[in-house]
Amino acid sequence: MRANHVCVMLSLLTASAGANDSFNSELSHFAGGAAMGAGFTAIADHYGYREHRGWIGFGVSTGIGIAAELVEQASGDDFSALDAGANALGAAVGAYSTDRWWLAPVVLPEAHYVGLVSNYRF
DSSP states (O other): OHHHHHHHHHHHHTTTOOSSSSHHHHHHHHHHHHHHHHHHHHHHHHTTOOTTHHHHHHHHHHHHHHHHHHHHHHTTSOOOHHHHHHHHHHHHHHHHHIIIIISOOOOOGGGOOOOOOOOOOO
């Protein structure tokens, strides 16, 4: 249910975005990067790449943002470092928040954690 609220909020924020260097444009790049970062982090977790899922989500999302800017440059427009930076910042926020707060924590083998589980039947 919480994910639905986040999706609605992000879609409302990006509804009036345009292709310029205004606040709405950079907010849409930030929101898109955050959504892709969160999504790719969750996908990496689902397919078993749990130890580096945040880095995978950030890297894929940032790579897509840079590739989109390179495609725009190849089609005759200028490469916008501001758009790529806003996308990368959003990807970092989305991947980090998904990795730390929305998915189950990962216990690494080199962390040497010990746990105890006890049951008592009444």
